[in-house]
Amino acid sequence: MKQLEKWLAQPVLVREQPPRPTAVGKKLLGLYRRVRLLEQELVPELAADLGDKPLSVSLATNADSLATWLLPSLFPLLESKRVELDLIVDDEGRTIEKLKNGEVVGAISLEPQSIPGCVADYLGRVDYLCVASPSFIKRYFSQGVNRETLMKAPAVAYDQHDKMHQKFVNQHFNIMRGNILKHTVRSSEAFVKLAVAGVAYCLIPKLQIQEELESGASSN
Known part of the structure; x- marks a missing residue:
């Protein structure tokens, strides 16, 4: 050395x-x-x-x-x-x-360009849905999904670097950073459990939540 x-x-x-x-x-x-x-x-x-x-x-x-x-x-x-x-x-x-x-x-990255010494291949896309359980919807979104109701409803982020949820609520509902109640859970599988349990609403890959949507355990 x-x-x-x-x-x-x-x-x-x-x-x-x-x-x-x-x-x-x-x-x-x-x-x-x-x-x-x-x-x-x-x-x-x-x-x-x-x-x-x-x-x-x-x-x-x-x-x-x-x-x-x-x-x-x-x-x-x-x-x-x-x-x-x-x-x-x-x-x-x-x-x-x-x-x-x-x-x-x-x-596996969002970066479309290769870096020196590497090649970049397009793997495809993953569609995300904003989902919550029927009980959660009844509790927090009985008056509809809007800026006011979203600011009161608990959400989930993966970690401090996860900007996906913040971009979603900012782009569609003009909610700035720091104006939502947000749990931090470093597990993709836990997102599904939290949504199905009615604890929070989440952005989850459609592939991962398909069975729960079909059974009625969650809605998008």
Whole structure:
């Protein structure tokens, strides 16, 4: 490590407990992971005795993708290849940063443009619905869904970086930040439970709430 820092003429590790990489160290980790990925694809073809080693792949994903379509799309790969997945969950607007700083080799992101050393592929779109249970609607929206009733009704956000709900109420109802009661729950599955239980209204992927809508447990 010291030799590497001497060669670079700058530190690559912050020596604290636990230690963490500097900005340069993160870039080196990113390079290392990409080289390892290429190596793990090539080496088994050159050395048969190494063919049983699993391929390690780190991906950054948002919670909603993980709760809906991502894992089913990966099942065929996981069944046919020896792959170790390391899934890192973050807001879809921030997953690209995980790729830029070298924490992962791929990311599901809102960013349409590729970054140096990577390619960007369009995966599709996810439609979101604003949903609540019948009991919640009766309690908070008996006079309709409008600016006044929304400012009294509890909502849910994923974390402090989740701007989706705020953009929704601001765009459609002119409600500014800080004027709504909002729970912070870092679980996509918990959004569904909160909505069905009548605790809050939420923006949820249509794929994730379809069964509850069909059964009448929630409405949009």
